[in-house]
Amino acid sequence: MTGSALRVTLADAIVWAVETLRDASETPRLDAEVLLAHTLGWSRARVLSRLEEPFTDESLHQFRTLILRRAAREPVAYLVGRKEFYGLEFVVDRRVLVPRPETETLVDAALEWAKHRPAPLVIADIGTGSGCIAVALAVHLPQAHIYAIDLSRDALAVARQNVIRHHVDASVTLLNGDLLAPLPQPVDLLVSNPPYTVLNEVDPGVRMHEPHLALDGGSDGLAVYRRLFAAAPSALRPGGALMLEIGATQARAVVDLARQAFPEAVIRVRQDLAGRDRVVICFSD
Ligand SMILES: C[S@@+](CC[C@H](N)C(=O)[O-])C[C@H]1O[C@@H](n2cnc3c(N)ncnc32)[C@H](O)[C@@H]1O
Structure with a gap:
């Protein structure tokens, strides 16, 4: 994903991410939304309600990095540093x-x-x-x-x-x-x-x-x-x-x-x- 960050909307970024993750994940859309929410520090619901908003350069770079790591099959849980289990949130990393x-x-x-x-x-x-x-x-x-x-x-x-x-x-x-x-x-x-x-x-x-x-x-x-x-x-x-x-x-x-x-x-x-x-x-x- 290239070009002026100011013109890239959240929706554009999700389309790019889903395409990039197609072979690496069984849930490309979900992964893209979760990683986008993580990048912005928002809930997924907030992301989905503001899809036409533009990215800042810095967020776009962070999101791109996360999507490329996911495309290399790194678990989403490691990328966001947490995973829910039995209704509780756990800190996780590659250890x-x-x-x-x-x-x-x-x-x-x-x-x-x-x-x-x-x-x-x-x-x-x-x-x-x-x-x-x-x-x-x-x-x-x-x-x-x-x-x-x-x-x-x-x-x-x-x-x-x-x-x-x-x-x-x-x-x-x-x-x-x-x-x-x-x-x-x-x-x-x-x-x-x-x-x-x-x-x-x-x-x-x-x-x-x-x-x-x-x-x-x-x-x-x-x-x-x-x-x-x-x-x-x-x-x-x-x-x-x-x-x-x-x-x-x-x-x-x-x-x-x-x-x-x-x-x-x-x-x-x-x-x-x-x-x-x-x-x-x-x-x-
Ligand atoms: C399949 S993971 C389970 C982790 C966690 N209980 C879960 O359910 O997500 C197995 C765990 O056993 C640990 N382990 C492997 N061999 C072990 C051993 N000989 N003694 C104690 N722990 C061991 C690993 O380090 C790993 O954390």
């Missing part, structure tokens, strides 16, 4: 996986289980990343204590911002280390959205921009589940539960691993809003 809507299924399952349990619960979120699961649980279960663990110190720095932003620093303890190793005590509920993809099968945009430590589940995608199931039985209190997000095709394999680790447990698979298998749940004795 953490962008929270996905399907992970809300895991939070739903955990909150339903917690409803029938006497407070105060002790919970661990393994591989907390941005802290989205731990913070959502802490906001909805104010009496619980939550250990949020990650191997990545960089990710924990982002999680810390989100814990503080949502005023749950008294109930969420961030711990650095490998899977369950940093846990100081057995817990009532273990939740995790572990890395579960085969890296070279991941969407190129995701692979290019999101942390490989958050994605890489080994050659069959199951490596981290195997290690979690090896450690989980001794980390759960009697009557505790384990809830793991899975990829849509992994239910059978993860349920088999769960049966080996918890032979007496009731095991369930829960679907996400799109009807795909998304969470494996073990209710231990």
